[in-house]
Amino acid sequence: MTHPTELALAMLADDALEAHDAVEVEQHLAGCDRCAAHVAALREESQALEAALAYDPASVSVPEFVKPASVRAMVTGSVVVLLIAASFSTARGLIDVSVPDAVKWFNPFNAGGAVNLLVRAGTFLLSDRGSQLASSIVETLGGIVIMLLLLWTASVLGRRIRGPMMMACIACAFALQPSRSEAVEIRHEHEGSVLIPADETIDDTLIALGDTVEVNGNVSGDLIALGRRVIVRGNVAGLVITGGESVTLDGSVDGSVLAGAETLTVSSRRIGRNLFGGGESVNVTDTSNIEQNMLVGGEKVTLAGHVGHDVLGGGEELEVASTIGGALTTYSKRMTLLAPAHVAGDVHAHGVEKKDHVVVSPGAVIGGQLITELDKMDLEKNRYLTAHFYGWELVWLAAAFVAGFALLWVVPALQRVPFDGVGDALRSGSYGMVALVATPIIAVLACITVIGIPVGAIALMAWCAGVYLAKVVVAQLIGSRVLDAVAEREEHFAVSLLVGLLILTFATNLPFVGGVIGFIVTVVGLGLLVLFVHDVIFDDESIEGV
Amino acid sequence: MKVDFEAEYRSSYGRVFGLCLRLLGGTVLAEDAAQDAFVRAYRALDRYDPAQPFAAWVVGIARNHCIDLLRRRRHGELRFGDEAADLAAAESESTEGIDALVISERGGRVRAAIAALPEKYRLPILLAYYDDASYDEIAEALGLSRNHVGVLLLRGKQALRKTLAPSEEESR
Numbered sequence: 001m002t003h004p005t006e007l008a009l010a011m012l013a014d015d016a017l018e019a020h021d022a023v024e025v026e027q028h029l030a031g032c033d034r035c036a037a038h039v040a041a042l043r044e045e046s047q048a049l050e051a052a053l054a055y056d057p058a059s060v061s062v063p064e065f066v067k068p069a070s071v072r073a074m075v076t077g078s079v080v081v082l083l084i085a086a087s088f089s090t091a092r093g094l095i096d097v098s099v100p101d102a103v104k105w106f107n108p109f110n111a112g113g114a115v116n117l118l119v120r121a122g123t124f125l126l127s128d129r130g131s132q133l134a135s136s137i138v139e140t141l142g143g144i145v146i147m148l149l150l151l152w153t154a155s156v157l158g159r160r161i162r163g164p165m166m167m168a169c170i171a172c173a174f175a176l177q178p179s180r181s182e183a184v185e186i187r188h189e190h191e192g193s194v195l196i197p198a199d200e201t202i203d204d205t206l207i208a209l210g211d212t213v214e215v216n217g218n219v220s221g222d223l224i225a226l227g228r229r230v231i232v233r234g235n236v237a238g239l240v241i242t243g244g245e246s247v248t249l250d251g252s253v254d255g256s257v258l259a260g261a262e263t264l265t266v267s268s269r270r271i272g273r274n275l276f277g278g279g280e281s282v283n284v285t286d287t288s289n290i291e292q293n294m295l296v297g298g299e300k301v302t303l304a305g306h307v308g309h310d311v312l313g314g315g316e317e318l319e320v321a322s323t324i325g326g327a328l329t330t331y332s333k334r335m336t337l338l339a340p341a342h343v344a345g346d347v348h349a350h351g352v353e354k355k356d357h358v359v360v361s362p363g364a365v366i367g368g369q370l371i372t373e374l375d376k377m378d379l380e381k382n383r384y385l386t387a388h389f390y391g392w393e394l395v396w397l398a399a400a401f402v403a404g405f406a407l408l409w410v411v412p413a414l415q416r417v418p419f420d421g422v423g424d425a426l427r428s429g430s431y432g433m434v435a436l437v438a439t440p441i442i443a444v445l446a447c448i449t450v451i452g453i454p455v456g457a458i459a460l461m462a463w464c465a466g467v468y469l470a471k472v473v474v475a476q477l478i479g480s481r482v483l484d485a486v487a488e489r490e491e492h493f494a495v496s497l498l499v500g501l502l503i504l505t506f507a508t509n510l511p512f513v514g515g516v517i518g519f520i521v522t523v524v525g526l527g528l529l530v531l532f533v534h535d536v537i538f539d540d541e542s543i544e545g546v
Numbered sequence: 547m548k549v550d551f552e553a554e555y556r557s558s559y560g561r562v563f564g565l566c567l568r569l570l571g572g573t574v575l576a577e578d579a580a581q582d583a584f585v586r587a588y589r590a591l592d593r594y595d596p597a598q599p600f601a602a603w604v605v606g607i608a609r610n611h612c613i614d615l616l617r618r619r620r621h622g623e624l625r626f627g628d629e630a631a632d633l634a635a636a637e638s639e640s641t642e643g644i645d646a647l648v649i650s651e652r653g654g655r656v657r658a659a660i661a662a663l664p665e666k667y668r669l670p671i672l673l674a675y676y677d678d679a680s681y682d683e684i685a686e687a688l689g690l691s692r693n694h695v696g697v698l699l700l701r702g703k704q705a706l707r708k709t710l711a712p713s714e715e716e717s718r
Binding site for chain 2 (some may be wrong): 005006008010011014016041045046048049050051053054055056057058059060062063065066067275412413415416493
């Protein structure tokens with residue numbers, strides 16, 4: 001007698017055989033005790049499996065259902081936010097609540113940024129101010145687009161992120177951000193030069209872009225000047241951000257200065273806060289006066305003038321003739337302290353090649369001590385034997401843990417990112433590499449267009465956060481896998497995060513290979529983040545065919 | 547007929563969550579997937595046929611969604627192997643060792659053993675014996691033929707029997 005196949009019997013036991021096959025097998029069973037008993041055993045087995053897998057739905061606590069935001073709700077929301085913000089802005093214009101600058105942040109009537117632009121666009125329409133109208137509208141549209149993007153992100157991520165309000169708050173904060181100056185004035189000349197004559201005062205923040213940018217007049221807001229040649233002789237009430245082939249700063253600046261140039265010359269008689277400068281050749285002349293700190297780096301750095309607090313300088317060759325209120329710390333092969341120099345605090349010269357490459361001229365005064373650290377000594381010293389090293393590693397670990405805990409609490413889906421072996425590592429690694437390299441480039445390119453500045457800034461911030469959090473994602477991945485292997489039950493994510501971070505801290509500090517491991521971890525983690533965000537945004541269709 | 551979504555959600559959540567938990571493994575992932583399934587159902591309410599039980603409909607969505615998530619974990623593809631090879635192996639296997647009692651007595655170990663099965667056996671077994679999906683439904687969800695589903699279930703159960711068979715010491 002030929003018995004039916006094992007498959008036929010199993011399918012019969014599951015009532016899955018086609019009707020005519022079933023009849024045939026049933027007929028066989030009637031005459032074959034062995035097969036009948038086998039099918040009965042299979043049926044029992046299936047029932048036992050069902051019982052073993054059964055899950056008591058009553059044991060689950062049902063979370064509240066969060067309805068997805070509809071397009072209509074999003075549009076209505078955006079319009080409401082805009083209207084509220086616009087009315088605040090208008091009300092402020094009518095009442096003109098006068099508060100000191102420092103507390104303006106708390107003032108709910110202080111609608112800034114995008115909203116101000118919107119209201120201004122309306123006024124321009126009424127007063128017909130021609131040429132400025134177009135750029136105003138473009139800026140306004142840019143602002144609206146950014147706000148809509150934020151609201152859209154909030155609605156997409158809302159389901160996964162605890163408290164969709166968090167994102168809504170960010171959007172509102174963006175819309176109602178305090179802006180010190182009412183507007184931004186942009187001067188842009190592709191090939192020619194931008195000249196602000198001495199008798200002109202810019203009442204706004206000024207963005208000047210051109211081949212040559214010469215600002216002789218005063219600026220009451222911030223100044224952003226980019227060009228091949230930048231000269232600032234006027235006074236700036238805010239911050240100065242500038243870059244170019246050659247940059248010369250002559251005027252007084254109330255805020256800080258951020259400058260990067262091939263040749264950077266600073267002779268401002270007053271910089272109210274800090275100077276951050278870098279370039280091939282940096283020259284801070286003796287007429288300059290920096291009230292707080294100075295941080296400069298370059299191939300050849302010459303420093304003079306007065307600095308209120310500390311100076312940190314780096315470069316191949318450093319010459320210092322400044323009067324410094326605090327300490328002077330240098331990282332250079334050669335350091336020379338020239339005659340009128342007066343350093344109230346200590347002088348730390350790091351990384352000098354030979355002891356006699358630190359020269360203190362007669363007449364130069366050091367209030368504290370002169371400490372020279374030779375380049376070779378740094379190499380020879382075993383960093384693993386210093387308490388300093390372990391202290392900083394502990395700080396890094398604690399900070400990463402706090403940041404990681406917050407991230408994983410806010411985005412629980414990141415507690416278990418899908419990751420299976422080498423294939424996923426390569427895939428996320430390649431995405432990570434692209435994100436690591438391309439994001440800053442795109443962000444900088446975006447900043448070239450005015451509307452792109454906020455987009456570029458957001459992208460850069462996201463990039464920085466991503467690079468930092470990449471390690472957290474990988475740490476959680478490693479920690480959860482390790483705990484899965486050794487622990488009986490599922491541990492809280494804080495435990496796996498801590499385990500992962502400890503492993504990573506150890507691995508990235510291994511001699512010789514630590515750096516490479518750190519880089520790989522960053523790239524893979526960044527890739528995982530990119531893929532995760534991609535998966536959240538691009539929803540799939542699972543309803544088809546149900 | 548208007549569907550009381552909130553009420554249907556409350557009554558069917560447990561089943562949907564259970565399915566996601568069995569398929570995906572982790573509580574957090576399951577909660578997320580269950581929410582996703584209901585969000586999808588909510589968005590597609592106009593395509594819901596009230597003649598069908600709501601729970602069955604949303605369970606179907608959850609099933610597809612979980613399979614999709616698993617597929618993404620595997621770089622967009624779930625591999626179910628060669629049907630003929632699996633069939634040949636299944637037919638050559640001894641038919642002894644089927645003991646429903648072993649399964650009933652060892653609920654926890656059975657679940658662990660299923661979780662440890664290769665994905666190509668694990669998914670059909672969970673869909674058939676937890677989800678109560680028919681061979682046709684499983685075949686459609688996984689993109690297989692009905693017969694292939696039968697072969698995978700058979701092989702999966704054979705593997706389970708081996709894992710769960712009482713060891714020498716236990717049977718003594």
